[in-house]
Amino acid sequence: MVSTKTMEKYAHLALKTGVNLQENQALMINAPIEGADFTRIVARKAYEMGAKDVHINWADDELTRLKYEHAPDEVIGSFPEWKVKLHDTFAEDGAAVLSIKATNPDLLKGIDSSRVAMANKAAGEAMKNFRQYTMNDRITWSIISIPTGDWAQKIFPDKSREEAVESLWEAIVKIVRVDKDDPVAAWEEHNQTLETAREILNRKKYKKLHFKAPGTDLEMELPEGHLWKGGSAVSEQGIQFNPNMPTEEVFSMPHKYRVNGTVSSTKPLNYGGNLIDKFTLTLEDGKVVDYKAEQGEDTLKHLLDTDEGARRLGEVALVPNESPVSQSGLIFYNTLYDENASCHIALGKAYPTNLEGGSEMDAETLDQHGVNDSLAHVDFMIGSEELDIDGVLEDGTTEAVFRNGTWALNVKGD
Numbered sequence: 392m393v394s395t396k397t398m399e400k401y402a403h404l405a406l407k408t409g410v411n412l413q414e415n416q417a418l419m420i421n422a423p424i425e426g427a428d429f430t431r432i433v434a435r436k437a438y439e440m441g442a443k444d445v446h447i448n449w450a451d452d453e454l455t456r457l458k459y460e461h462a463p464d465e466v467i468g469s470f471p472e473w474k475v476k477l478h479d480t481f482a483e484d485g486a487a488v489l490s491i492k493a494t495n496p497d498l499l500k501g502i503d504s505s506r507v508a509m510a511n512k513a514a515g516e517a518m519k520n521f522r523q524y525t526m527n528d529r530i531t532w533s534i535i536s537i538p539t540g541d542w543a544q545k546i547f548p549d550k551s552r553e554e555a556v557e558s559l560w561e562a563i564v565k566i567v568r569v570d571k572d573d574p575v576a577a578w579e580e581h582n583q584t585l586e587t588a589r590e591i592l593n594r595k596k597y598k599k600l601h602f603k604a605p606g607t608d609l610e611m612e613l614p615e616g617h618l619w620k621g622g623s624a625v626s627e628q629g630i631q632f633n634p635n636m637p638t639e640e641v642f643s644m645p646h647k648y649r650v651n652g653t654v655s656s657t658k659p660l661n662y663g664g665n666l667i668d669k670f671t672l673t674l675e676d677g678k679v680v681d682y683k684a685e686q687g688e689d690t691l692k693h694l695l696d697t698d699e700g701a702r703r704l705g706e707v708a709l710v711p712n713e714s715p716v717s718q719s720g721l722i723f724y725n726t727l728y729d730e731n732a733s734c735h736i737a738l739g740k741a742y743p744t745n746l747e748g749g750s751e752m753d754a755e756t757l758d759q760h761g762v763n764d765s766l767a768h769v770d771f772m773i774g775s776e777e778l779d780i781d782g783v784l785e786d787g788t789t790e791a792v793f794r795n796g797t798w799a800l801n802v803k804g805d
């Protein structure tokens with residue numbers, strides 16, 4: 392088994408580099424019940440660091456599935472008011488939020504996908520206010536993962552449950568740099584590299600990116616005033632934090648009305664417990680006008696039908712193929728991990744923070760600037776070692792941004 396010492400190092404990293412917990416701050420943790428041991432270590436460390444309150448929302452895959460199997464539509468399609476209140480209360484108090492995601496990717500296999508869509512939509516609507524806090528960095532938040540049995544066995548189907556969990560711990564520890572003597576220092580260095588990449592892109596101010604790979608030929612304009620982000624973020628209170636661990640991406644937003652061409656996925660997408668695989672989208676003036684999927688086409692249709700904005704793009708992220716997630720050679724069936732293996736784009740809502748002054752704009756102004764809005768935000772992978780990206784500068788000059796799945800720009804600063 393993974394040692395307690397390793398779990399303590401990981402917990403410390405999540406609190407320090409992840410949410411950057413401050414003295415006298417409350418902490419809300421979303422955690423799988425299977426990860427109770429690790430979660431208790433996090434809670435104890437949080438109190439040691441001066442947290443005034445640690446509240447845990449336990450998730451239980453088995454109970455989630457039971458509910459989908461038995462509860463009537465009106466229950467599935469509604470979201471409890473008290474849950475909304477709970478989240479809003481912590482957010483208003485300036486709490487930090489740590490989410491530990493470790494869901495079985497096949498959890499909802501066989502469940503009617505319209506019921507899943509109904510639940511996702513209800514949750515999306517109900518949690519609108521809370522989402523403003525995280526998506527605008529009004530509070531510090533972080534998403535990490537730990538192994539659970541079902542998830543680990545999905546990745547390592549030939550291993551026993553115990554061996555699979557052990558192997559997944561090994562992979563995670565390496566990818567999030569917990570195997571380093573000083574993981575917090577290792578993350579500072581890593582954040583620096585991502586900062587260099589985003590600074591170069593923010594200087595270039597590309598008007599357009601052109602993605603070319605087998606099954607992909609996509610021309611994507613970027614809105615005027617777009618900003619590249621990545622690595623650490625800074626909250627409204629000026630606290631530096633890392634929203635995702637791992638993170639290997641620098642990301643910005645496509646113009647919601649100016650994307651044209653076709654794009655093909657390069658890894659399976661786990662959406663609400665269902666897999667969508669080997670799919671292609673065709674976009675015209677920013678909108679998905681055609682799609683097909685070898686697996687999960689129904690689920691893809693429900694995702695696209697969430698609302699008007701779910702057919703448009705809200706994120707573009709660049710990740711070099713040599714990222715440690717990619718190097719692990721594993722498919723994690725978990726977006727937090729898989730999205731850091733590869734370049735990706737997202738259907739749905741854009742982060743207003745990816746536009747100069749975006750967090751202060753109202754919905755109409757955001758739309759005028761080409762910023763997409765939706766209840767959905769779903770990343771899917773389009774990167775591979777065959778992906779080339781060209782960047783078109785303001786004056787029309789075209790230059791190489793990515794070649795064969797990795798940076799053609801000098802992001803290492805050498």
Ligand code: ZN
Pocket residue numbers: 640642706708730735770
């Ligand atoms: Zn991303």
Ligand code: ZN
Pocket residue numbers: 706737768769770
């Ligand atoms: Zn995303």
